[in-house]
Amino acid sequence: MSRYLLGRVFQAVGVILAISLITFFILNVIPGDPVQLMMGEFATPEAIAQVRAQMGLDQPIYKQYFGWLGNMLRGDFGVSYFQHRPVLDMLLNSFGYTARLAVFAYVLALVFGLVFGILAAVFHNKFLDRLLMTLSIAGVSAPNFWVAIILQIYFGLTLKWFPISGAKAFNYYVLPAVALGTRYAASISRITRTSMLEVTKQDYMRTASAKGVHGWMLVMKHAFRNALIPVVTVAGTDLGNILTGSMLIETVFTIDGIGKLMVDAINQRDLPLVQGGVMYIAVICVVIYLLVDILYAVIDPRIRLGGGAEG
Amino acid sequence: MSDNILQVRDLCMSFFNKHGELPAVNHVSFDVERGKTLGIVGESGCGKSMTSLCVMGLYPQPQGKIVGGSILFQGRDMTKLPPRELHKIRGKGMAMIFQEPMTSLNPVLTIGDQIMETIRLHEHVSRQEAKRRAMEMIAMVGIPMPEKIFASCPHQLSGGMRQRAMIAMALSCDPELLICDEPTTALDVTVQSQILSLINRLKAQTGTSVMLITHDMGVINEMADTVIVMYAGQIVEQAATADLFAHPTHPYTSGLIQSIPPLNREVEELNVIPGSVPMLYELPKGCLFAPRCPYATARCAAERPDIVTASEGHQVRCFRCMPGWEGQ
Amino acid sequence: MSKRKQTQEYRSYYQVSWDILRKNRVAMFCLLIILMLTIIAIFAPYLTKYDPNATKPRDRFQSPNAEHPFGTDQYGRDILTRIFYGCRISLSVGIISQLIASLLGYFIGVCAGYFGGRTDSVLSFIIQVFSSFPFLLFSIAVMFILGPGLVNLYIALGLLGWTSTARLIRGEVLRIKNSEYIQACVVGGGSPFRVIMKHLLPNCVPILIITVTLGIPNAILSEASLSYLGLGVSPPTASWGSMISEAQPFIRGYTYYSLFPGLAIIITVLSFNLLGDGLRDALDPKLRS
Numbered sequence: 001m002s003r004y005l006l007g008r009v010f011q012a013v014g015v016i017l018a019i020s021l022i023t024f025f026i027l028n029v030i031p032g033d034p035v036q037l038m039m040g041e042f043a044t045p046e047a048i049a050q051v052r053a054q055m056g057l058d059q060p061i062y063k064q065y066f067g068w069l070g071n072m073l074r075g076d077f078g079v080s081y082f083q084h085r086p087v088l089d090m091l092l093n094s095f096g097y098t099a100r101l102a103v104f105a106y107v108l109a110l111v112f113g114l115v116f117g118i119l120a121a122v123f124h125n126k127f128l129d130r131l132l133m134t135l136s137i138a139g140v141s142a143p144n145f146w147v148a149i150i151l152q153i154y155f156g157l158t159l160k161w162f163p164i165s166g167a168k169a170f171n172y173y174v175l176p177a178v179a180l181g182t183r184y185a186a187s188i189s190r191i192t193r194t195s196m197l198e199v200t201k202q203d204y205m206r207t208a209s210a211k212g213v214h215g216w217m218l219v220m221k222h223a224f225r226n227a228l229i230p231v232v233t234v235a236g237t238d239l240g241n242i243l244t245g246s247m248l249i250e251t252v253f254t255i256d257g258i259g260k261l262m263v264d265a266i267n268q269r270d271l272p273l274v275q276g277g278v279m280y281i282a283v284i285c286v287v288i289y290l291l292v293d294i295l296y297a298v299i300d301p302r303i304r305l306g307g308g309a310e311g
Numbered sequence: 312m313s314d315n316i317l318q319v320r321d322l323c324m325s326f327f328n329k330h331g332e333l334p335a336v337n338h339v340s341f342d343v344e345r346g347k348t349l350g351i352v353g354e355s356g357c358g359k360s361m362t363s364l365c366v367m368g369l370y371p372q373p374q375g376k377i378v379g380g381s382i383l384f385q386g387r388d389m390t391k392l393p394p395r396e397l398h399k400i401r402g403k404g405m406a407m408i409f410q411e412p413m414t415s416l417n418p419v420l421t422i423g424d425q426i427m428e429t430i431r432l433h434e435h436v437s438r439q440e441a442k443r444r445a446m447e448m449i450a451m452v453g454i455p456m457p458e459k460i461f462a463s464c465p466h467q468l469s470g471g472m473r474q475r476a477m478i479a480m481a482l483s484c485d486p487e488l489l490i491c492d493e494p495t496t497a498l499d500v501t502v503q504s505q506i507l508s509l510i511n512r513l514k515a516q517t518g519t520s521v522m523l524i525t526h527d528m529g530v531i532n533e534m535a536d537t538v539i540v541m542y543a544g545q546i547v548e549q550a551a552t553a554d555l556f557a558h559p560t561h562p563y564t565s566g567l568i569q570s571i572p573p574l575n576r577e578v579e580e581l582n583v584i585p586g587s588v589p590m591l592y593e594l595p596k597g598c599l600f601a602p603r604c605p606y607a608t609a610r611c612a613a614e615r616p617d618i619v620t621a622s623e624g625h626q627v628r629c630f631r632c633m634p635g636w637e638g639q
Numbered sequence: 640m641s642k643r644k645q646t647q648e649y650r651s652y653y654q655v656s657w658d659i660l661r662k663n664r665v666a667m668f669c670l671l672i673i674l675m676l677t678i679i680a681i682f683a684p685y686l687t688k689y690d691p692n693a694t695k696p697r698d699r700f701q702s703p704n705a706e707h708p709f710g711t712d713q714y715g716r717d718i719l720t721r722i723f724y725g726c727r728i729s730l731s732v733g734i735i736s737q738l739i740a741s742l743l744g745y746f747i748g749v750c751a752g753y754f755g756g757r758t759d760s761v762l763s764f765i766i767q768v769f770s771s772f773p774f775l776l777f778s779i780a781v782m783f784i785l786g787p788g789l790v791n792l793y794i795a796l797g798l799l800g801w802t803s804t805a806r807l808i809r810g811e812v813l814r815i816k817n818s819e820y821i822q823a824c825v826v827g828g829g830s831p832f833r834v835i836m837k838h839l840l841p842n843c844v845p846i847l848i849i850t851v852t853l854g855i856p857n858a859i860l861s862e863a864s865l866s867y868l869g870l871g872v873s874p875p876t877a878s879w880g881s882m883i884s885e886a887q888p889f890i891r892g893y894t895y896y897s898l899f900p901g902l903a904i905i906i907t908v909l910s911f912n913l914l915g916d917g918l919r920d921a922l923d924p925k926l927r928s
Contacts, residue, residue: 011767014764015767015768015771018764018765018768019768019771019772022768022772023780026780026781026784027780027783027784137909137912137913137916138905138909140912141856141860141904141905141908141909141912142901142904142905142908143860143863143864143867143880143883143901143904143905143908145864145867145883146863146883146897146900146901146904146905149883149886149887149890149897149901150897150898150901152890153890153894153897157890157891202414203409203411203414203415204414204415204416204417204418206369206409206415207407207409207415207416207417207477207480208417209369209401210367210369210401210402210406210407210409210481211401211402211406211428211429211432211480212398212399212400212401212402212403212429212432212433213402213428213432214394214398221420221428222417222420225419225420226417226418226419240773241773241774241775243773244773244774244775244776245775247775247776247779247868248864248867248868251867251868252887262779263868266779266783266868266870267869269783274780274783278776278780281773281776282771282772282773282776285771285772285773286771289771299419300418300419301418301419301421301464301466302418302464302466
């Protein structure tokens, strides 16, 4: 177990370093001089050169990379070109909104995804299965920002049940969370169903029936725990996707989360903020994937306890 | 009531698919005597596993359906019991062990959990009591270090150990009938004989009856009191073991016995039965074995023989045992 | 009894697949829709009398009527016409980016699986890095650098969408690498290029067909998301995502505008998804009886 974990942690660190490398280099080949952009058209060349030197932009690019990486490790993500505030502060301030939205959406996705997936598998080829699978294929096919707008029109403007912008209280999060979670509820329910049907065919399910296990106990204790293993992978990837998908949803509902911050930064071409934001979200995602790997080991003893007398 | 723990009468189970109705188990009747071992033998695809799954009520549904006959277990017809009663009998009244010990245990639960589950499902005992009994069972099937195995997961055990754990699980509630579906086929030869003698020892200890399904005539010889030989869903011969080996009457039985490789001498060539078991959707019109039978006649190809008594306690489904055969 | 066998003539893998697919009514219906969408995309100018980008302030915000079946937008442009033209963007982005992605995925996957050893470790690590990077975030970053534009969309989505293909191909190559006929070719002096093109490619085609078909809807959704954020095609070019974005300020008074482009996306993406599912059922030999 600990060897497995250690390997995974090393791998995650490697992935983060590689991502930082990619992020830094692709965002530094950006056309146009950011200093020029920041200081406006009328800055003198001397002033620009001075600011460039101040920001370290006159150094060779590999030195800039290591400087940038070192600063980030110390918690210095740079300063926004336009708001002149430390990037990390801005990210941390907005992260609360994004985290709340993502957690609500994720809980919705998990609960509905798992329940629908199990029901569809238990009622395989019956009406309920067909209905749920039709809904879920529609769910994975709908763009979430469009679902968000339709929810705004119907539940916000027509029925007036929920507010359609801002994030002042719990009820502000309902529509965004539904809009964001729908697609992932659908994808989780599809993989849960497939995996449950696969498990149902296994020999140990017959053994359990032969012992007299039946009904929901057979479904939950014997089938579901085994079926969960592939579901965890999809559900883990989906958490990463929810975090990034919230960019669109935050924009639709004008919630001041990281997503909206990033979209605004992109529109203003605020390089340090974009770079910092990309790294911040990427690191969170890698950490989530690491946690998924740990969860994997908890569920599947074949990983937790290492190989035994196989064969 | 006789001393038969299980009476199967005229059992018919069919699959229904695009080929229509396919009789997988065809008018099968047999008894299992209390404390005795019944062997069912035949090649793969001959319906022996399906017969045992019918007895347990675990045949594939909804593709498969019992279309006739009865399965009397302790006087109650398993084919007519409501599911609630069936759940109570499975694991308690009758238990089953399967061919593949590698895949027949749940990979995410410990051996202890899986044995305790059976006990707690059928008997209202506390966790501690269930655990104590599970340990006892693990020790009884000859697994060293019961505590360690109790907390292990299936993938940490060898095939033989897993099969022992399966047996412990099956016997944990003192079933009246133990159904063993090819219990040693997937195991190494040395482990095979250990498992077989374990089953024999436990049978003597607990007085349980055994229904043993195998394709191996050697295993039958070692284990069974009576034998039924199945071919393409039908019983073709039924006799006491010694009688069957001494006087194999059906050509299929002779073929099976002759194809056991002899241990004591070199042979040039093994005797094999030519051909293979017919698929259920292309069964021959006459005797099911006729296409592979060295003695087949025109009559064999045209009509199906009934099962007849050849001698006391020895029944055969072959025209050669019927009056008037010599005349042809 | 053996007559049945004799009358069965030999049928190739793809003929059998096609037979299975043909019996799948949902998949065939989706194929029909995709063909229709393709025709719409190709012949858009002939299917409508309006110019997608010409503004006509007098006609703005018309509800669906005989002249404008889906109504008009805030500049008086016909929405149906813009959806027809948007179909071009969506389908071309979906198809071209997935062709790039699967080509890339195939070669990376084959190299990793076939050469093994250090090559495999390096390529597998690269696959892992790219798939750890959230796709939308990555494509936003790339489009941020490349700037809006159709070709840039092909490149961005093509260069980022190859990881799952590479992983599947690598697994398939590892599975068949040691089979006799590949070994025979290697022993017989076949160059790696020959083995890869002549022996591995045919085996990987079913996987490629499935990944392309299931990759297209994701690429279409990504394009819509990027266009919604203003990082897709540049205005006034009509794209379904940018139409939804343009429609958003008017949801209070005029809902049709945001409804139709979204429905167009759902129908397209759904068709590709269901066709992909059908293809997977038809092409996967494990599922065949």
